[in-house]
Amino acid sequence: MVLYSESTSTTIRPATAADLPAVTTIFAHYVETSVVTFEETPPTVADWAQKLGDLTDRGLPFLVATAGDTVAGYAYAAPWRPKPAYRYTAENTVYLSPAHTGRGLGRLLMTSLIDAGAAAGLRRLIAVVVDEGGANPSLALHRSLGFTEAGRLGAVGRKHGRWLDTVLLQRDLD
Template sequence: MPSDDVLVRAATADDLVAVADIYAHYVTTTVITFDEQPPPVSAWRQRLADFTARGLPFLVAEVDGQVAGYTYASPWRPKTAYRYSVEDTIYLAPQWTGRGLGRLLGDALLAECARAGVRQVIAVIADTGSHHATLALHRALGFTEVGRLRGVGHKHGRWVDTLLLQRDLTATPATS
């Protein structure tokens, strides 16, 4: 999808119903998130306010006036020594996968993180052992695998590993 057809912008409160709907799909039908109940829109409002207050990006991809996906950076850990490290999150509405929107959102998120003074971005990716578009996306964004946690999640009747990937924003960007 040409990037001219997509507006990547800061999320607003008006976007949060669509964000909640996108996430609810993945919560209820997949193991790529370990949430077992979709959070209500009020939780998304609080999340947006928290990230905004911290100066962290929360972005949406808008196509034809509709939110097609979102991304945000959240604190990696609560201890203050981790304040320059974040965890990224990228989700697309199911009908918008495979069109390059994840890459547009990821690139925009990394640029905004760098502007916010973030040094390290961590991706925590559920791994069921099959090919995973999220892993391919993060590799294309310059993330490298730094670890695996085996069987740490249990959802929909199965145990799921997580892969840890990291992108150093102080290093020269990787080419893809």
């Protein structure tokens, strides 16, 4: 099922096992070179396969953006918390290949994820965005899509020798 497609060969669709090596590579770049994730060791393809299986079993979306034959980015909605009462709330994640930023793919992925999350019965999406200081494309993207700030957690993560805050944002889907 294709969720979005345009003449420039950009497609948003559900992820498959064949996409996971590219997803692994994209995320590894951010783990190793940035503070936008608090992961310190990149997950393996097998780890991603487990995540894809778990999200699929839960009926939650895991999407990829392709540019031609290349996976240019991905987004998914994962359980916000493990307690059953939270089952209608999910945390969103979105990452783009460094070669595909600044082209609107993040917006396309997030718009598709919002729609897919609503179709899956989610009521609210939560974003946890690392505040690196200065311009923050992820905060700007989420705010432009109707996410509002729900709180800030100060100095909750340390990576690459820096203490970092996270900003919590939320968006209703109903």
